[in-house]
Amino acid sequence: MTAGFSGQISDDHDVAQAPGGLLTEAWARIAARMKSEVGEVEYRTWLQQIVLGPVDGDEVTLLLPTRFLRDWVRSQYGDRLSTLWNQEIPALRRVELQVMRPGDRPAAATAEQAVPVASGRRVADVPEAPAPVVERVQDARSDLVAPLDPRFTFDSFVVGKPNEFAYACARRVAEKPSSPGFNPLFLYGGVGLGKTHLMHAIGSELTREGRVSVAYMSAEKFMYRFIGAIRSQSTIEFKEQLRSVDVLMIDDLQFLIGKDNTQEEFFHTFNALVDAGRQIVVSADKSPSDLSGLEDRLRTRLGCGMVADIHATTFELRISILEAKATASGVPVPAKVLEFLAHKITTNVRELEGALNRLIAHANLFGRPVTLEATQEVLHDILKAHDRRVTIEEIQRKVSEHWNIRLTDMSSARRARAVARPRQVAMYLAKQLTSRSLPEIGRKFGNRDHTTVMHAVQRVTELMERDTAFAEDVELLRRMLES
Numbered sequence: 001m002t003a004g005f006s007g008q009i010s011d012d013h014d015v016a017q018a019p020g021g022l023l024t025e026a027w028a029r030i031a032a033r034m035k036s037e038v039g040e041v042e043y044r045t046w047l048q049q050i051v052l053g054p055v056d057g058d059e060v061t062l063l064l065p066t067r068f069l070r071d072w073v074r075s076q077y078g079d080r081l082s083t084l085w086n087q088e089i090p091a092l093r094r095v096e097l098q099v100m101r102p103g104d105r106p107a108a109a110t111a112e113q114a115v116p117v118a119s120g121r122r123v124a125d126v127p128e129a130p131a132p133v134v135e136r137v138q139d140a141r142s143d144l145v146a147p148l149d150p151r152f153t154f155d156s157f158v159v160g161k162p163n164e165f166a167y168a169c170a171r172r173v174a175e176k177p178s179s180p181g182f183n184p185l186f187l188y189g190g191v192g193l194g195k196t197h198l199m200h201a202i203g204s205e206l207t208r209e210g211r212v213s214v215a216y217m218s219a220e221k222f223m224y225r226f227i228g229a230i231r232s233q234s235t236i237e238f239k240e241q242l243r244s245v246d247v248l249m250i251d252d253l254q255f256l257i258g259k260d261n262t263q264e265e266f267f268h269t270f271n272a273l274v275d276a277g278r279q280i281v282v283s284a285d286k287s288p289s290d291l292s293g294l295e296d297r298l299r300t301r302l303g304c305g306m307v308a309d310i311h312a313t314t315f316e317l318r319i320s321i322l323e324a325k326a327t328a329s330g331v332p333v334p335a336k337v338l339e340f341l342a343h344k345i346t347t348n349v350r351e352l353e354g355a356l357n358r359l360i361a362h363a364n365l366f367g368r369p370v371t372l373e374a375t376q377e378v379l380h381d382i383l384k385a386h387d388r389r390v391t392i393e394e395i396q397r398k399v400s401e402h403w404n405i406r407l408t409d410m411s412s413a414r415r416a417r418a419v420a421r422p423r424q425v426a427m428y429l430a431k432q433l434t435s436r437s438l439p440e441i442g443r444k445f446g447n448r449d450h451t452t453v454m455h456a457v458q459r460v461t462e463l464m465e466r467d468t469a470f471a472e473d474v475e476l477l478r479r480m481l482e483s
């Protein structure tokens with residue numbers, strides 16, 4: 001155990017007097033210790049969602065989002081958590097586990113977010129939104145029970161151009177499961193763009209009245225369940241359980257690539273359910289046709305219903321999401337901070353949310369307002385990792401290669417569309433991926449005026465919203481340049 005508080009808090013001190021930062025650090029160490037003891041997967045499933053709550057006298061409170069989780073953590077990890085807290089703060093008499101209520105103000109956010117900024121964490125460690133705990137069937141007939149994340153509802157999902165189609169499809173399935181043309185519903189898109197959120201929203205909506213049984217699980221869990229059933233010679237029960245549900249939702253299906261036996265089992269379950277008029281919802285990082293490595297017959301069946309893509313976020317959507325989350329937190333966050341974040345963190349909503357959560361936790365802990373300066377300080381590690389070092393020359397080169405035009409045409413006066421459109425894309429990417437101003441970008445493109453660059457950015461944004469293939473091209477280029 002690390003030195004913790006020794007020398008700073010003695011037995012006869014009130015724990016509540018401990019400076020907030022020290023408590024947070026103690027919590028970060030305890031969480032890190034738990035992670036190393038139970039392993040990454042178990043930690044993410046059960047412990048990552050714990051939030052450090054208020055400290056009162058000699059009692060510290062840990063908050064959990066659901067009763068189920070609270071009970072589970074209490075029964076499985078309660079003693080260990082108490083011991084670790086006690087090692088950190090000997091004055092502590094009690095560790096209380098409570099269900100978070102709306103309006104609960106955490107003393108810090110999750111342990112991940114409590115880690116001091118100076119610890120040099122990189123973007124991969126940016127606090128994620130709590131990993132949704134897998135599986136649930138709201139039905140006594142089955143024991144595939146686990147909670148859906150109560151925060152992932154349709155109401156808390158912010159809709160914008162990139163996700164409106166997927167959102168509409170999800171709503172439709174939640175209203176009328178097994179409608180022709182919507183079975184299966186296949187949701188796909190990049191990391192952290194809201195696929196799991198939408199699946200949980202469907203599940204919560206359907207189970208609200210308690211009439212429909214919904215089983216939700218990650219593909220990974222599906223595989224482990226299946227292997228477990230084989231080992232314990234209970235595959236028949238496993239199959240029966242799965243086939244008794246009204247709606248089966250499998251998240252992150254790409255996990256089944258290369259797992260032939262599990263794929264086969266899933267294929268049969270899939271057929272049995274669809275043939276019986278039950279609804280299937282699947283998510284993956286790619287469209288069915290691009291999931292090479294899945295059996296052809298499975299890919300074909302997956303593509304038979306409704307396939308809905310969640311596109312990369314736009315600046316506007318990122319702003320709306322940040323606004324919604326900041327409002328829900330009750331901490332005032334100035335518009336310019338939200339804009340700054342939306343400009344800087346463009347990859348996925350989970351990272352964006354993690355950054356905002358850290359800011360909010362910081363503001364709550366130290367009672368200081370959120371300002372642009374504080375943001376740069378608190379998030380310096382995240383922002384550094386997102387600092388793009390792409391040059392305009394690189395962008396021009398990649399874009400010219402992609403559309404097979406001459407590099408010199410990036411600066412030439414030629415206005416033929418075959419040349420002008422790639423040039424506009426390059427200007428758009430220069431605006432998105434570098435910190436150059438519009439006039440600076442204009443200068444690099446044959447001394448064009450800044451209004452030309454502005455027009456190019458608008459035009460490309462509009463085209464991306466209208467033309468999926470074009471949007472994918474631009475996204476691909478962006479990813480290539482960022483990697």
Ligand SMILES: Nc1ncnc2c1ncn2[C@@H]1O[C@H](COP(=O)(O)OP(=O)(O)OP(=O)(O)O)[C@@H](O)[C@H]1O
Pocket residue numbers: 129130152156157158159163189190191192193194195196197198252285321349350353
């Ligand atoms: N449109 C949105 N509105 C509100 N929150 C969102 C939105 N999109 C994503 N989020 C939030 O971002 C986080 C990541 O989303 P989610 O877990 O659903 O992503 P995912 O697409 O399933 O990612 P992965 O590929 O890692 O499975 C969640 O906390 C989710 O609530």
